[in-house]
Amino acid sequence: MIRMLLRVLGHEYARPVRRTVALMTTTAVVEGLSYALLVPVLRALFGSTPADAGPWLIAFGAVVAVYAALRFRSDLSGFRVGTTLLRGMYHRLGGHLARLPIGWYDARRVGQVSVLASEGVLQAMSVIAHLLAPFVSACVTPLTIVVVMLAVNAQMGLAALVAVPVVAGIQIWTGRSMAATDTERAERGQEATGRVIEYLQAQPVLRAGGRTAERFRLLDDSLREVQRASRRTVLSALSGTLGLTLTVQAMFTVLLVLGAYLALGGGIGAAEVLTILVLAARCADPLLSLSDIGGRVRGARSELARLDTVLRTEPLPEAPEPIQPVGHDLEFASVAFRHGDRTVIDEVSLSVPEGQRLAVVGPSGAGKSTLLQLLARFYDVAAGAVRVGGVDVRSIDAEVLMAQIAIVFQDVYLFDGTIEENVRLGRPDADDAEVRAAASAARLDEVIERLPGGWAANVGEGGALLSGGERQRVSIARALLKNAPIVLLDEVTSALDPVNEAAVHEGIERLMAGRTVVMVAHRLRTVQRADRIVFLDGGRIVAEGSHDELLRRGGRYADFWNISLAPAHTQP
Missing domain, CATH: 1.20.1560.10 (ABC transporter type 1, transmembrane domain)
Structure with a gap:
């Protein structure tokens, strides 16, 4: 004993x-x-x-x-x-x-x-x-x-x-x-x-x-x-x-x-x-x-x-001599990832130059969110390498890697505390002016003004006392406050009403400005301004290029785009 x-x-x-x-x-x-x-x-x-x-x-x-x-x-x-x-x-x-x-x-x-x-x-x-x-x-x-x-x-x-x-x-x-x-x-x-x-x-x-x-x-x-x-x-x-x-x-x-x-x-x-x-x-x-x-x-x-x-239980291995990344470019080099017996990512190779935006689209289950998780090293690849700043993420100290990345998920989890406490998670040592500026940029100040407690309003366990759009604004303010050079966005507007979607889009645009961005989206209108788009299906890249290039070529991306426009065309 x-x-x-x-x-x-x-x-x-x-x-x-x-x-x-x-x-x-x-x-x-x-x-x-x-x-x-x-x-x-x-x-x-x-x-x-x-x-x-x-x-x-x-x-x-x-x-x-x-x-x-x-x-x-x-x-x-x-x-x-x-x-x-x-x-x-x-x-x-x-x-x-x-x-x-x-x-x-x-x-x-x-x-x-x-x-x-x-x-x-x-x-x-x-x-x-x-x-x-x-x-x-x-x-x-x-x-x-x-x-x-x-x-x-x-x-x-x-x-x-x-x-x-x-x-x-x-x-x-x-x-x-x-x-x-x-x-x-x-x-x-x-x-x-x-x-x-x-x-x-x-x-x-x-x-x-x-x-x-x-x-x-x-x-x-x-x-x-x-x-x-x-x-x-x-x-x-x-x-x-x-x-x-x-x-x-x-x-x-x-x-x-x-x-x-x-x-x-x-x-x-x-x-x-x-x-x-x-x-x-x-x-x-x-x-x-x-x-x-x-x-x-x-x-x-x-x-x-x-x-x-x-x-x-074995954790993700840590490099005995961590390497500091130089720059904020991203690269997937012949990456493969399996979950159990299922191959989720299969021989994916792509790169994102520093300061550019990559959009990842495709059907559900194609492996889009998994790409973001591999970048943040939530998992290790089965083959190939994921690099940040030219360095394999497995050779970067975990705290150093996460300091380089800000993530905004579709399903936002907030801790049971005040709005200010949840925003400060992005950078606990930030002063009040920086916190307020991040909230304003995410249009969270509009939410704070109408809540009875203001900044001291409790969000409840998991953010249950806020709406989905309000939680998303808190998440964006948190990411803005962190001020990381790499931003990962995972379906951040897929379940929002038009008012919140517009507010969140405005915050996202400010968050992405001047940063290296990888975004996953179902709503294709959100990816038009990306420098490059990759269409993922079955864990493989089946098409890549700019929005206009992919539309000219036809194929899967063009089909998805036309389907996304169909409801608007059929409305009276």
Whole structure:
């Protein structure tokens, strides 16, 4: 468990964790040894001079005080180290997730990571703060007490020692039998979480289609599976709990019978028998708590294993000696990219000189957005190279590459905060004048003026409190504030009304001015002013040239252009 914890966190946390474990172990040993002083106390109390018990009681009180001080220090150390580990785990997990390929984030994994990053991390990191001290105490204190028993009376000590491998065997067997049910319960829980999120997000579609009752059944089925998996987990733990309880009770009964037999035969005094029975009773409580503590530790270990799996996922490789790009021209050199068994981009070669605009058009699924993602290195190519400023993007430091690029997506995601906070994401150190200028250039100031809170208006989770056009203006203002030399535009006006489309177009024109631009568009009117247009189909370039050249040649682009004009011609 500790080895896995250190592997997940990194060995820079090894020293405080080991120091805390050593302190907890020492505390448990001192607790067990303190009970050894009960032997002279009870001997004196049952002897001819009970007053002789006084010094031993004082010594017992002193040892208990030492134990209390050690327990306070070990618990405090556990809380402090646990807090440090929690912070370190969030930083490491967040940093690692930021370096994973975008393709890793499918719908299933998003649900898993959301559960893992909330409940999973807290449960895994609670081991040091809440579970480790009682677990160490439940294991070490009874062993120390058994050693004390052996010192008091070898026969009864050996009888107690027999229970040690039995208890250990029960714990190991219970852990193995519960491994499968724990995994199943976690999987069912993640699936149920995904169903809940799906149900909440799909409310408009479900209500419009009158399918809410059916979706409730799907959600209920998922929750029933969680219930069944939880029941199987409880039943798997029940046998271990009963076995442990019967073992502890049997040990106490054997010691009671053996003590009575030895006392009647004169082999041991009544004080020694009573002392051993008291010690055995003190063993019972921590041993019986092993069932509960062991289950919680196994749960934390399962979360650690899932964290370990995520952290072992290979991120995009980083160049050992990054190269600084010179200039802002772009190039695709015989690029191929595959998603699973499907070839998305196939032998694409094209270049965009610095300061020019390239438009990428084509049918849905042609690979247009993938070209932008390869430029931003959301994925690595399967073959060929993508170059920025003459340098392969795989040889550029990730932060340097992203500093060169501003991206405006079709689906804009805004963080739950104010409009100003979302705009400042483009360049957090920008002054107020620069932020206002970017907002004005994106015509976001029109939105801010009509919102009750102005700049301090909250946008809601994902920007839910703003319309699509308003979110797009925030995204453009953010890109303008970043002031990157390369701009990537992905279908930024495809779902906007005419008023917002005009405002967004104005902002986009200001964003593109003087920059190297690659734009993807379905509405062909938005690409007429591009220096060059490539028509992509099936991951291949089937036509390229200027707008006028492509129209003169005919072919796929001309067909698309004519189709885009058809609705306007048929209107009365």
